[in-house]
Amino acid sequence: MPKLTAKSATLLVLAALIAVTPFFFPSGYYYRIGALIFVNGLAVTGIVILTGYAGQISLGHAGFAGIGGYACALAPTHLGLHPSLAVVLGAVISGVLAYLVGRPILRLKGYYLAVATLGFGILVSMVLNNERRLTGGPDGIAVPELGLRGLLKDWGLDLTNGEFWYFFCGLVLLIGAWIALNLHQSPSGRALRALHGSEIAAGTVGIDVARVKLQAFVISAVYASVAGSLVALQNKFITPDVAGFMHSIEMVTMAVLGGAGSVLGAIFGAGILTLLPQALTVFAEYEQLVLGLVMMLVMIFLREGLLPSILRKLRGRGE
Amino acid sequence: MTLLSVEGLGIAFGGIKAVHDVSFKVEPGEIVSVIGPNGAGKTTLFNMISGVYQPGSGRVVLEGEDVTGMAPFRLAQRGMSRTFQNLQIFQNMTVLENAISGFHLQEKGPVLADLLHLPSSRRRARAADAGARKLLARVGLERAADREAGNLSYGSLKRLEIARALAMKPKVLLLDEPAAGCNAVETEEIDHLIAEVAASGTAILLVEHDMKMVMRISSHIVVLDHGEKIAEGAPAEVSRNPAVIAAYLGTEEGADADG
Structure with a gap:
């Protein structure tokens, strides 16, 4: 039974944080930051599946976020799709692209995926920047209203824009975390973690290593895509920055900082790296410097990531 | 039909023949041991049979199907499993x-x-x-x-x-030095386990240095030296074979070639 509790405990902690934190918000602005943390947390949960479970590194996941985001901008105007269906369309396109990019690459051992995804991310970003007539270029493009808030209002639940996106993104994050935790203890997830431990041994127990790596890559691409869609819908605007190289690095950094092997840890990492720039606005010029320093210190002294290391310390004290 | 048949298997690394023209058969419930001095090519042979290395020549036939050089996960699906000398946990x-x-x-x-x-x-x-x-x-x-x-x-x-x-309930189980690094009690436990598994019908292909164990449990022994099969037979026959004794104890010319 302890396995079951670990999963429910993670979800409970997450749900409690989402529900309780707003009581401490000094102003409505903080709902926005909260929602941003949840969206980043969602993308990073996908990284947990790819990097934490399967041990593969992608340096182009922002490309999928870009696809998800621009799907919400373009599909409603050009295809007449409802924005919610645009989210699904973006996720499908991202999944298919991940499959096409990953299939030839993941047959190879080593760091080919990192390099190939790096190229993929840059490609998506270039297309978004240069296809001005379609995407609006570097200036970005407007995204239609999701419309769910109005629907809730008709049902008698009147939320401010900030509140709505805070709770909506929180809910999506909870679902994303639930799915990732399901995977962890499932046969498919075990196969992913097995190949992370030893690809040779994974092969001898009959795991088709290339195939399950591809599964992880596609699933994590869908997470990034949905996160990109949520950012676009919330801001009602999107720029190619969402698909930029820095955003890809940020995702990996958040996961590794918090603890790529644990869903809660990675979301914790997303929280810290989303809040830190807010806290560091005073030293805006040194922001990158401080981030780099924090990252180095964590990698040197807390290699499992912040949260797992802290929990281990606490547990050690308890015994 | 033979369960596992190794036919003229060979591989060379940089012009050096690590294993050359090795053939033998394994039937259900048998324990076949591959023995030989260090560097005789036992693990290399294992790696070829289990799909880790692509053999340069020869065939591996599992239940009538040519599985030479097939990826380990496909071999696993066909009922071949293995353990590793240097542990893959x-x-x-x-x-x-x-x-x-x-x-x-x-x-x-x-x-x-x-x-x-x-x-x-x-x-x-x-x-x-x-x-x-x-x-x-x-x-x-x-x-x-x-x-x-x-x-x-x-x-x-x-x-x-x-x-x-x-x-995996394998039909063929390859064990690469299962008792290496184990104490006497542990070795005996593994010994019993292997015999039990074989008795249930699984064929076992074993590489092991513990000669007492090999002689005790093997139904058939294949002896390698310098990558070639120098003898084959029941434990009693093999232990009396002059070529085997020479390979293990060393003769004038063979003593320093082994490294």
Whole structure:
């Protein structure tokens, strides 16, 4: 039974944080930051599946976020799709692209995926920047209203824009975390973690290593895509920055900082790296410097990531 | 039909013939041991049979099907499993999870069912869990089930690796030095386990340095020296064979060539 509790405990902690934190918000602005943390947390949960479970590194996941985001901008105007269906369309396109990019690459051992995804991310970003007539270029493009808030209002639940996106993104994050935790203890997830431990041994127990790596890559691409869609819908605007190289690095950094092997840890990492720039606005010029320093210190002294290391310390004290 | 037939298998690394023209057969329930001095090419032979290396020449035939150089996961699907001389354990998992991984082919299913924790996914996982606990009990590791695999002693890891391989209910099981680094008691336990597995009909191909163990449990022995088969037969025959004695004790010309 302890396995079951670990999963429910993670979800409970997450749900409690989402529900309780707003009581401490000094102003409505903080709902926005909260929602941003949840969206980043969602993308990073996908990284947990790819990097934490399967041990593969992608340096182009922002490309999928870009696809998800621009799907919400373009599909409603050009295809007449409802924005919610645009989210699904973006996720499908991202999944298919991940499959096409990953299939030839993941047959190879080593760091080919990192390099190939790096190229993929840059490609998506270039297309978004240069296809001005379609995407609006570097200036970005407007995204239609999701419309769910109005629907809730008709049902008698009147939320401010900030509140709505805070709770909506929180809910999506909870679902994303639930799915990732399901995977962890499932046969498919075990196969992913097995190949992370030893690809040779994974092969001898009959795991088709290339195939399950591809599964992880596609699933994590869908997470990034949905996160990109949520950012676009919330801001009602999107720029190619969402698909930029820095955003890809940020995702990996958040996961590794918090603890790529644990869903809660990675979301914790997303929280810290989303809040830190807010806290560091005073030293805006040194922001990158401080981030780099924090990252180095964590990698040197807390290699499992912040949260797992802290929990281990606490547990050690308890015994 | 022969279960496993190795026919003229050979491989060269940079012009040096590591294994040359080795043939033998393995039948269900047999324990066939491959012995030979260090560097004789035993592990290389294993790696070719189990698909880790692509053989330069010869064939591996499993139940009438040519499986030469087939990827290990495909061989696993056809009933061949192995353990490793230098241990291949999933260090990032618990002991129980390592054993459950051996049930991969039985417990795998649609990934969507796993993502959504559907009843079918839970059923598969539960069956594998129960099977794995039974196997851990069989190799004496049931009390270590929830420990991190990385924290186990060397002898325990050896047994865990065997348990994981047995989970696949293999038709052929390749064991690369299962008793290496184990004490006398552990060696005897592994010894019993191997005999038991063979008695249940699984063919066993064994590489082992512990000669007492090899002589005791083998039904058939293949002797390699410098990558070539120099003798083959029942334990009693092989131990009397002058070529084998020369390879192990060294003759004037063979003494320094072995390294």
